[in-house]
Amino acid sequence: MTESAIAPPAASVPVTQVIDGCEFRGVSLHVFLFTLLTLVFDGFDIQAVGFVAPALLGEWGITRAELSPVLAAALVGMAAGAMFIGRLGDSWGRRTALIVSMMVVAAGALLSAYARTPGELALFRFITGLGLGGSLPNATSLMVEFAPLVVRNLLVTSTIVGVPIGGMVGAEVAAHLLPTFGWRSVFMAGALLPLLLALAMWLWMPESPRYLARHAKRSGELAQLLNRLSHTDRYHAHDTFVIAEQALDKRREGLGALFAPGYRADTLLLWMSFLASIFGVYALFNWLPTVLSGVGLPMPIALRCALVVNLGGVLGAFVMASGMNRIGSRKVLLAFSVMGALLAITLATFQRALFDPSDLTALLIIMAGIGAAILGVQTGLYSVSAHAYPTSARATGVGAALGVGRLGGILSAFAGALVSTPGGGVAPFFGGIAAVVVVMAVSIGTFGRHIPPVPRQARHSERARAGVS
Template identity: 45%
Template sequence: MTPTRPVVNVDSVLDGVRFQGLPLLVTICAVTILVLDGFDIQIIGFAAPALTQEFGIERKALGPVLAAALLGMALGAFAGGSAGDRWGRRPTLIVSMAVVGAATLAAAMAHSLEALTFWRLLTGIGLGGTLPNATALMAEFAPPRWRSQAIAATIVGVPIGGMIGAAIAAEIVPTFGWRVLFVVGAMLPLGMAVWMYFVLPESARFLATRPDRHRDLASLLGRIFPGQSWKGDEQFVLASPAEEQSAGLRTLFSRSFARDTIAAWLVFLTNIFAVYAFFNWIAVVLTSVDLDIATAVRASFVFNLAGVIGAVANAWIIARYGSRWPLAAMALIAAAALWWLARLPLGGEASQALLPSLLAGVAIAGLAINAVQIGMYAVVAHIYPTACRSSGVGWALGFGRLGGILSSFGGAMLLSLGGSQGFFGGIGLAMVLACASLLLIRNHLPVMAAQHPKS
């Protein structure tokens, strides 16, 4: 008679983990990944004014270069999310970071807009693969009590990276040019890929869905819980219902998830339009109203710094009061700040006189827009179970990147048709649409959701 294999509920085991050891190491890795992503995502925006001068082009000619990375990020999010669910979060993250570094280094040596556009497309593919897998890894490693805050701390790495990048760009670009900035932006992710190869573990919940890797899972659980041991011949299971244990796009549009999938995609579409309109065009917009490039780049720093503050504060609020109303309120605050910016009569000497009001509006918009963006990562990771979490996050981000692509051309159109007022007003309308879409999501993080998340 074959002895009964002991059943181990991996979700229950991991829900007792403390935020130290491997979970803390994963958090550090994920935050660092997103900091470097934030740098490389926004690097083209920091270099945009210098690019127009070097290549002798008008601002609108940068649209394809700006859109290339965003198109790549959409493709990378679709492919990277599926790859993470099929082959694991760890290998997908390592390969994605290596692609980011290699393509950014190649872009530093580009001598035509066509070459730069191609390398930015490849950079975007790498960037797109990192975000869904870093989010899934954090959702599957962090203790329940800290899960939404840990995801927020991870994704807040994007504005932190942008903030660091803006500070570096303000010093490097005027003195050494944009190519040196790109070399710096290449070396860091390449080094990170090597470091992750040696230290980053695979997700225990992912391993639980792969019977042929249960010995790896037993070893990993032994590292997470040093006082306990597993042999690898146990029957490892997850708490998710059996019908949710299939991955793929069809699952995202099943009866259980269809409404939330569509609504989440619309939030990402409109909010990413707003985020990337700032990332890609704020320096160009402000130099167009007679502010110098250093001041324009520092406005990007203000946008990102305020975004970090907003994301951290909003994560704390969401953990206590749920995600629906805090995120909706942030979207409306962003729309109000953008309406304020659209009313400022910028241009000539007035721009310098109105600089404090301008920066205050940029800060409030940055705080609220980034709070929505980063809060939505926690929401979309909560909506889907382990088997399709990377795919769910990846497809939401991939669809959202269409908003980023639209911002590459739409930002130029808004600026040319309505100046700075049209630019800020158009983004404000996008945030109103983001608020409406947020309210359509049914499966928001509830009050104190971090203690009882979806597995």
């Protein structure tokens, strides 16, 4: 008897509903771990130059100004990678694009270990940035397309916070490697880890089910994946797999798809939101210790404030994810933006009262709050950008928003230098951040395709099916 004679009748399978009804374990948990590790290793490589900068200055006999192009090169590469390698996920698949991104990161880091001049290192850091820029939009898209609805925002947020976690891990690794093996060993580690991860993803990580649903020739692969996710054998290669979402005009490809009718305004508003958000984030990351030490705070205290900003950002990211589930992304993003603007204005206005080294309680609380607000909005925007576009343009949309946003990070490096002059106080710095956050709030408030709240009844029923207490 032939296989066709015993096969059950073909069925129409709503892929998204199947995923939303699955428990978060097994395959989906493995995919989460792969995407988390991707961004942890990204965080390591993003900050690698910062870890080795003092050693570079000493060995090469260069000034900080001469090292600036090296610091900026990775950001430029990340902007280009997000725009171009990021979109490969929509044509090649998320899995393939992530593997390629990790291999590019590994190649750039390995070349960096053998750099002989600042110019060579800047070039190799640009290559590393290409891979870093391509990995984040595809990791975000992959997690969005695997995660059940009830835990989707939480999982995307948990993935994104892998970047600061990677920075902390990298700092610890560098502290052990630098004294014994020198600065080149840090880049060696930054090459080995992504290379091993790329190999593991090639062997064990599946492709996105929503991506597979767009390619009829891969229906057998999709059927097997859905059976693994649902722990059943009900799906078959001859089924019709559908995803319920609006399709973009097939005549538009790549970046042009983001400007299709009905998407143009939201694309521009999303780009403005990312530009302002990443400007604020990198201004804090790159200039906060310098600004605080410039008004008389000892460097250990300035660094503690920077640490508190990061910790506040991690906490804010998870509060943001929970809030989006309950009240939708528009309200919670606006609330965080307003809080960030008010706290920045407070820091700009009350310098004498807040920046007294003898009592830093209020300052540390405000620093945690501004980190929660600005970094929390940043992580929330990743979920919003992935939600805003259909499967056919999701990685392209997220990558383009990130690419434009990276320009904000580059601009903040120069703007921060202008407003952090010795004796200038904190008002220009935090006043500038407040202004940027206001622009971000207006863009977010005007944006149309926000994530709606999950109905309460659905949250409880889907939470039970997903195995979340």
